[in-house]
Amino acid sequence: MSILVDNIGELVTNDPALGDGPLGVVTRAAVVVEDTRVVWVGPSDRAPAADERTDLAGRAVLPGFVDSHSHLVFAGDRSAEFAARMAGQPYTGGGIHDTVAATRRASDEELLATAARLRAEALRQGTTTIEVKSGYGLTVEDEARSLRVAFEVTPETTFLGAHVVPVEYADRPDDYVALVCGDMLEAAAPYATWVDVFCEQGAFDADQSRAVLTAGMAQGLGARVHANQLAPGPGVRLAVELGAASADHCTHLTDADVDALAGSSTVATLLPGAEFSTRSPYPDARRLVDAGVTVALATDCNPGSSYTTSMPLCIALAVREMGLTPQEAVWAATAGGARALRREDVGAIRPGGRADLVVLDAPSHVYLAYRPGVPLVHRVMHNGVWQ
Ligand code: NIG
Numbered sequence: 001m002s003i004l005v006d007n008i009g010e011l012v013t014n015d016p017a018l019g020d021g022p023l024g025v026v027t028r029a030a031v032v033v034e035d036t037r038v039v040w041v042g043p044s045d046r047a048p049a050a051d052e053r054t055d056l057a058g059r060a061v062l063p064g065f066v067d068s069h070s071h072l073v074f075a076g077d078r079s080a081e082f083a084a085r086m087a088g089q090p091y092t093g094g095g096i097h098d099t100v101a102a103t104r105r106a107s108d109e110e111l112l113a114t115a116a117r118l119r120a121e122a123l124r125q126g127t128t129t130i131e132v133k134s135g136y137g138l139t140v141e142d143e144a145r146s147l148r149v150a151f152e153v154t155p156e157t158t159f160l161g162a163h164v165v166p167v168e169y170a171d172r173p174d175d176y177v178a179l180v181c182g183d184m185l186e187a188a189a190p191y192a193t194w195v196d197v198f199c200e201q202g203a204f205d206a207d208q209s210r211a212v213l214t215a216g217m218a219q220g221l222g223a224r225v226h227a228n229q230l231a232p233g234p235g236v237r238l239a240v241e242l243g244a245a246s247a248d249h250c251t252h253l254t255d256a257d258v259d260a261l262a263g264s265s266t267v268a269t270l271l272p273g274a275e276f277s278t279r280s281p282y283p284d285a286r287r288l289v290d291a292g293v294t295v296a297l298a299t300d301c302n303p304g305s306s307y308t309t310s311m312p313l314c315i316a317l318a319v320r321e322m323g324l325t326p327q328e329a330v331w332a333a334t335a336g337g338a339r340a341l342r343r344e345d346v347g348a349i350r351p352g353g354r355a356d357l358v359v360l361d362a363p364s365h366v367y368l369a370y371r372p373g374v375p376l377v378h379r380v381m382h383n384g385v386w387q
């Protein structure tokens, strides 16, 4: 079955060969979708016929958002921790242990219900591809079941057994690293695409992080790193050294970190929801883009540092607080996320790509930053199906 999506006021393709500028913009455009794929893109007046036609009355259409960093498998509530922060307490990551305790107590059904609810919430806001991490189980069984739950809501799953050292291993962290690299990885790998580590003071140092990432890579998992979130450190350079797909957070960077990223294929994934919700200084996206680094935007949705599924919020923050233009922020939230997940089939609207479209109740992509906090997503097509 084919669908002609017609009367698009502004179409963002992210393919410069199809339209104007880096976003490949086509005005007065149409898209033809067949089953799960885009088969034609171009001006409305040249569109071929299809079985069905949807008239978008001049609205803007973008590729579905690619949220390349989230932690949707958890239980418990940390709103009191958030309120305490807004009253002046700093964010240290210590609350992760509270979520681990609640997650271990929860049933599989409860974990799946929460993850599915948040996945649906994200989809309503235009997110058609999402990565989900484990990391609140921290036992062999709890990490494996977290990934099984994650795999129910997305194929992009990440093993984050090295999130923090759990309390029962507090006085023997290297034994915990050995467990992560051994039995835990073995139990997790069948349900994971990626391996990640929180490389930060208070979590894992460079050697421990390297051990976890290389063990995961030896099992065929791709590497990603929580790097330089709370302070400068070795995470970004380790990510580049190992050819990781992405270094995430990148809030505290030296010139050497920026140079390393610029000379690599590692994407810098910025998570402005975390700075918003921890009242921290934002990463300098302008500096990264000007240095030639590929930048992605993602939500980091988790109950502690960033409890949002909203990619439009991340775009607005990146424009207002991190120095990006609306054009750069929209690219980072779509094509940038696809690069961070090393996906060719999403993050753009072009023949052969997956039919994931976001329709805005607005005439252009600029409105995502120009009208912050407004539910502009009018309709979403995921895998060729209107949601
Ligand atoms: O990406 N940095 C480590 N992990 C999460 C926060 C987890 C939490 O506070 O529960 C993050 O921000």
Ligand code: FE
Residues within 6 Å of the ligand: 069, 071, 226, 300
């Ligand atoms: Fe995270």
